Amino acid sequence: MSLVDTIRSTLVPIHREGWKFVAGFFVASLLLGAAWEPLMWIGFILTAWCAYFFRDPERMTPQDDDLVISPADGRVSAVAMVTPPSELELGDQPMMRISVFMNVFNCHVNRAPMRGRVSRVAYRAGKFLNADLDKASQENERNGLVIETAHGQIGVVQIAGLVARRILCWTVMNDSLEAGERFGLIRFGSRLDVFLPAGAEPRVSVGQMAIAGETVLAEFGSAKGPVISRRG
Structure with a gap:
């Protein structure tokens, strides 16, 4: 370099x-x-x-509708089948949830994991437990987006943590997002959950480090041909 x-x-x-x-x-x-x-x-x-x-670096995001890109920098803390939060209105059947935990040294700008239209924005007040705990998904303050993608609806949930006291989301209903596009930020330690419909195959393991806008968390089907990246 x-x-x-x-x-x-x-x-x-x-x-x-x-x-x-x-x-x-x-x-x-x-x-x-x-x-x-x-x-x-x-x-x-x-x-x-x-x-x-509060750094906000540019990232090179793969532009492929079959790929699910990490919405946050941090450590993959969970990959499991979990019922999504009720406020997302994604049904009561388990969906694949991939969680990325951000500590106070990670970049905290959040990015869209897939291209699509925002069909729902749902904020819910709650506690401020350690965001690394599994129960934080249901008990902590959070803000969720539902994005209509080429593979159906996905959920993206910003979860406040033990130190975090402010979730920011500047995306509103009917906004169109590109994969890797900035949609929010959480101050001082937190977590992002991504809920995926059937057909998504995880491409990360628990403990792996992820980079927002670049790391592929999951994939629908198989990639076809070269993947184009977008700087942003």
Whole structure:
């Protein structure tokens, strides 16, 4: 990797939702430094971490309607057949659920796993348990999308975690999303669940690291020919 590529991979844009937090950390650092200089340097380190947390890098997303792309950076924490949340109105039969857990060091911008039209957006208040726990899917605060795809309806659920206290979703009903397109963000540690209909075959294992907009979580049928990627 060249020096230019290294710099580009490190100095990535900060999402607009993060600028107020970065500014707040920076001002707090200056105020603390006026009282005791070492606190200022600690504050600057935390400011740098905040900027890193809200990073929003470009990704190369495979454009293939047979592929399900990870909506989040993080660790695959579950691959199982589970009944989807009732507010998604996807029925009471188990669907394949693939969960990606994001810690506070992962990029937290969420991306659409498949191309399609958003037919439902459903928010539900709840608890703030550790998002890595299986019961967090049913008990935690969450926001779900139902996307009409070439293979039927899929569900994408943003789940707040132990530290997270704010789910952001700027996608609304009838929006059309491209695979890998940004649709939301969760602040400070959380999880994304993807619910898939029959025919989807998982392509990841529990414990594997996933990259939002790039890692293939599952596949419908078999890929046909070369896969084209979209930068975004």
